[in-house]
Amino acid sequence: MPSSLDAFARDKTARLSEAALLRQLRNQRRPSATTVERDGRTLVSFSCNDMLGLAHHPKVVAAAAEALSSEGTGAGASRLVTGSSSIVTALEQALATFRGTDRALVFGSGSLTNLGVIPAFAGAKDLVVLDERAHSSLFSGARLSQARVEVFAHNDVGELCAILARLRSSYRHVIVAVEGVYSMDGDLAPLPSLVEACEAADAWLLVDDAHALGTLGGGRGTAAHFGIAPDRIAFYVATLSKALGSYGGVVGCSEAVYTFLTSRARTLVYTTGLPPASAAAALAALDVVQQDRTRRERPLLLAKRFAKALGLPAPEAHLVPLIVGEATDALAAQAALEALGYLVTAIRPPTVADGTARLRVSFSAEHRDADVDGLAAGWRHVQAQLRSPRSLAS
Ligand SMILES: *Cc1c(COP(=O)(O)O)cnc(C)c1O
Numbered sequence: 001m002p003s004s005l006d007a008f009a010r011d012k013t014a015r016l017s018e019a020a021l022l023r024q025l026r027n028q029r030r031p032s033a034t035t036v037e038r039d040g041r042t043l044v045s046f047s048c049n050d051m052l053g054l055a056h057h058p059k060v061v062a063a064a065a066e067a068l069s070s071e072g073t074g075a076g077a078s079r080l081v082t083g084s085s086s087i088v089t090a091l092e093q094a095l096a097t098f099r100g101t102d103r104a105l106v107f108g109s110g111s112l113t114n115l116g117v118i119p120a121f122a123g124a125k126d127l128v129v130l131d132e133r134a135h136s137s138l139f140s141g142a143r144l145s146q147a148r149v150e151v152f153a154h155n156d157v158g159e160l161c162a163i164l165a166r167l168r169s170s171y172r173h174v175i176v177a178v179e180g181v182y183s184m185d186g187d188l189a190p191l192p193s194l195v196e197a198c199e200a201a202d203a204w205l206l207v208d209d210a211h212a213l214g215t216l217g218g219g220r221g222t223a224a225h226f227g228i229a230p231d232r233i234a235f236y237v238a239t240l241s242k243a244l245g246s247y248g249g250v251v252g253c254s255e256a257v258y259t260f261l262t263s264r265a266r267t268l269v270y271t272t273g274l275p276p277a278s279a280a281a282a283l284a285a286l287d288v289v290q291q292d293r294t295r296r297e298r299p300l301l302l303a304k305r306f307a308k309a310l311g312l313p314a315p316e317a318h319l320v321p322l323i324v325g326e327a328t329d330a331l332a333a334q335a336a337l338e339a340l341g342y343l344v345t346a347i348r349p350p351t352v353a354d355g356t357a358r359l360r361v362s363f364s365a366e367h368r369d370a371d372v373d374g375l376a377a378g379w380r381h382v383q384a385q386l387r388s389p390r391s392l393a394s
Pocket residue numbers: 109110111112135137179183208209210211239240241247248249
């Protein structure tokens with residue numbers, strides 16, 4: 001064992017720890033959509049992304065169990081070899097029909113989708129422009145592509161247009177990558193003006209709708225929410241691991257894009273296919289999403305209820321950030337809420353910008369009104385403590 005390696009790792013870790021940026025895994029169990037058991041305590045969770053509660057839905061669990069007993073636990077190989085179950089094909093067809101895209105291609109996860117799609121269509125002669133708050137996997141995909149990478153201020157379509165005006169002619173192709181619902185802020189991308197800006201510059205728009213599939217636009221996502229035809233979005237990405245309660249990722253795209261990605265997206269070709277049971281769960285979940293309007297709409301209603309109770313601006317999606325500032329304060333706030341029985345995990349840099357550490361509250365269709373009101377009261381109490389730091393440190 002090279003001692004230089006351990007010394008290096010320990011030094012880096014110590015620095016993270018000093019800055020309150022160390023992250024650790026916790027043992028836990030998630031017996032329901034809104035509860036987490038840790039250290040013998042049951043907490044009401046506002047940190048799960050399974051916002052429709054479908055990971056525990058009887059129909060979803062039954063579909064996964066049936067696929068598990070008929071197809072086994074793993075896909076056995078890459079989708080291009082023997083790992084493409086007919087369940088995955090059925091899921092792709094259902095996703096394409098529901099989201100209104102010509103085709104849908106399923107990957108192992110949402111992150112793998114972004115890591116596969118961007119480098120398949122961008123290279124050293126190309127330009128990738130991202131919203132500064134775009135998900136880490138979009139930045140990773142952009143860097144992996146070896147294209148020039150530029151960033152515009154969050155939701156600032158004016159700055160995007162200025163970048164395109166300045167650089168478009170020097171590059172062969174351009175990909176613009178944004179999120180539909182921003183995962184750490186809960187606000188929406190200005191999709192209509194982004195689509196227009198991209199069309200005017202012949203840039204290909206990637207919209208990552210991870211937090212919108214299943215909730216906004218009748219569950220179809222932000223394109224439906226804004227009344228935008230999905231074929232105006234070149235790469236319409238989503239995850240199967242949030243509202244659909246399973247695991248996996250998907251890109252909605254044209255037939256031509258689908259066909260090329262199938263041969264050349266490295267994270268599709270060189271990785272094992274999605275487990276059939278995960279695909280079966282996502283397929284059953286999609287069915288519930290389509291049929292259960294109350295479930296689709298409840299997370300946003302609860303977010304609005306919470307924001308109103310605290311006098312915060314009305315949320316656009318089911319995510320509400322409580323910005324605290326420093327990482328140490330965010331950790332202290334998390335601990336104080338945990339003492340009251342609520343789990344709201346602190347979000348710290350580099351996931352969010354320095355000085356904007358926060359608690360991100362994610363509402364679920366399975367939360368009771370009383371859970372939401374209880375958290376609002378708890379947060380008021382914790383906020384008062386935060387204003388007098390001595391009591392919080394003790
Ligand atoms: C959660 C998330 C991902 C990652 O999806 P996984 O399926 O968990 O890999 C990607 N992009 C955005 C915007 C997300 O919120």
